[in-house]
Amino acid sequence: MRLADFIVRDMETILVQWETFAATLLPAAGDMKSLALRDHAQQILHAVAKDLSTAQTRKAQAEKSMGRAPILIGAPETAAQTHALVRARGGFDINQLAAEYRALRASVLRLWMDECQPEVPHPDDVVRFNEAIDQALAESVGFFSAQVDQARNLLLGMLGHDMRSPLQTIVLTAQYLAALNAGEQVSVAASRLIRSGARMQALLNDMLDFNRTRLGLGINIAPIEGDLATLLADELDQLRAAHPDCQIHLEVEGDCRGLWDGRRLQQLLGNLVLNAIKYGTPDAPVRVAMTGEGRQVRFEVRNQGPAIDRTTMQRIFDPLQRGLNQQGSNNADGNLGLGLYIAREIAKAHGGEIEAQSDDAETVFAVHLPRRMWL
Secondary structure, X not given: OOHHHHHHHOHHHHHHHHHHHHOOOOOOXXXXXXXXXXXXXXXXXXXXXXXXXXXXXHHHHHHHHOOOOXXXXXXXXXXXXXXXXXXXXXXXXXXXXXXXXXXHHHHHXXXXXXXXXXXXXXXXXXXXXXXXXXXXXXXXXXXXXXXXXXXXXXXXXXXXXXXXXXXXXXXXXXXHHHHHOOOHHHHHHHHHHHHHHHHHHHHHHHHHHHHHHXXXXXXXXXXXXXXXXXXXXXXXXXXXXXXXXXXXXXXXXXXXXXXXXHXXXXXXXXXXXXXHHHHOOOOOOEEEEEEEEOOEEEEEEEEOOOOOOHHHHHOOOOOOOOOOOOOOOOOOOOXXXXXXXXXXXXXXXXOOEEEEEEOOOOEEEEXXXXXXXXX
């Protein structure tokens, strides 16, 4: 008997074995009834049987075995994809999802081979069946991973949003204690709370921005007319006050007016300058040069120090990368490794871009911003 015919004829027997195995996948399956345990298994098996009955080329078979079957534009979710979403929402992990397919593969082949006795099972059916299961597994894993990523990002976004209120209360209370001037010890403790609160706020903002980009929302900006030179000079003044031992120079040339989200571009510059302070030569100044030229404004952040190696440079704007070329760097400041990534996203939100270059002489981050995004 050909395998496609066997699957259709003995569907219930196969589903019973699927259900029995799925019930062992604890704790997620602990309270599941029969219908939930069998979720979309019958549709998956019908799709496999249909696939086995459809002629295909050797090239198509090879592609399918690697989980690269062609996907029709506008086609609905496959049963395997829907099954993955249901399992992810039901608390299964990805190993349990894969185990279902592994058990299905074994049970179907075992039952079919027993049925074929004493005849030899058709070898092409075995190959085609394995390819079909591999394709279904690839579809399930892809959708499962996407669902888990989205759920995690939504959770982090909600967590970050809900943390803002108690954090703001802590900072305001610390500022109130400092204003009381109730003695040196209280003032020192209040100042410590204020600094820690500001650092937590920065980390929280980075996390929320990161989640927005991961959810496809991008960095939120609200551009208004302004002089970018003035905006960035104000940011550098704050950085000098926070890092009195560092030299930070600014040079401005040309007209730097345009349509900007000043707060966001201050954040961009702050991330670049803090990166330069952290990884540059301590005694050497950080230089910021800004030039208004035609329809764009360009500014560069330069620092001396060891050259960034090629491998790190290729991933310099990737999220969660923390000074890969600085193995001995101190990350006690709580850096999440999102600064350069967020800087690039802010530039992109303004219709601009960031470029990075590094050699033995210096490292340069150059930002190009159109004065107005629609020009």
